[in-house]
Amino acid sequence: MFLRTTTIVLTAAAALLSAGGLTASAAPTADGGWQRFGADIKSGISGLALTDGGRARGATHALVVRDNKKPGENRVARLTYRAGTGADRPAAVEPLSWTGTAEPIDLEAIEAVPGAPDEYVALASRGLAYHLKVTGTEAEVLDTSPLPAIADGDDYESFALTARHGKLAAVWADRGAGEKRPATLHAAPFSFNEYGEADFGPVATARFRAPYPTGDVRHASDISVTAAGRLMISSASDAGDDGPFSSAVLDAGKLSVSRSGKVRLSVDKSPDVVRKFKGFKIEAVECAPGSGGKALLGTDDENAGGSVNSASVCGK
DSSP states (O other): OOOOGGGOOOOHHHHHHHTTOSOTTTOOOTTSOOEEOOSSTTSOOSEEEEOSOOOSTTEEEEEEEOOOOSTTSOOEEEEEEETTOOTTSOOEEEEEEEESSSOOSOEEEEEEOTTSTTEEEEEETTSEEEEEEEETTEEEEEEEEEOSSOOTTOOEEEEEEEEETTEEEEEEEEOOBTTTBOEEEEEEEEEEOTTSOEEEOSOEEEEEOOSSSOSSEEEEEEEEEOTTOEEEEEEEEESSTTOOEEEEEEEEEEEEEOTTOOEEEEEEEEEEEEEEEETOOEEEEEEOTTSSSEEEEEEOOGGGOOEEEEEEOSOO
């Protein structure tokens, strides 16, 4: 389906909020309220996107992707999260079927397409973007496109879209690794052509180092863009499939889009550590517009499975 960027409306996340989903009063603190999302290495959360399916008061609905690699293992699922229920009431999970192409290897991010209901972009770690249409219990691939500016050794865990002045922009990052390899952020104008293929404009690039965690850190494990254009980046580290894990969400810079569609990417030299999360490997952060700065967070804690929570990390 061809996206007419001049008719972009509220994002799916905003529609969800107006229906009574993730609200400022409902979210627990980041130190508690984590809900399990599976209990093994195949059931973590490597990316999530809020959807417009939320209708029950107090419930937040999202799509999540998993970084599974073998045939028959789940790649995408629906999540229903009710803030405040705690670890004794796990988040509800509904696996979806992958159709249209062979099952992808190592999905790491997913993002709703503004102005296109039920359409998403999912990203695999090697830089292949999948344009998806989700209907019923199926996620159908409409087309696939490689990211621009892929370099040797790049490993992608993040992808976000934002709409400004009737224009779309995308931002994504090679995650980086430890002291010697910072994350490399990219941003570009974004649209779909008449065949459903992703079309990227001129690419802006910036380097990013997370001040926390330290050691074997993935400087950018996910990215979300606030309504004000702030770049909220999660960073994460682990010592193996059994941890220990540690993460943070950082206010790292800004993405701006001019009325003509030109994209500008700026990264702060000293990014602000908004909140630290010990014991969890956050690989998904999704700021929810209209929620007073709340975000939905997802973890991939390897052998311990995944967890989901909400927290005030996105500013106003």
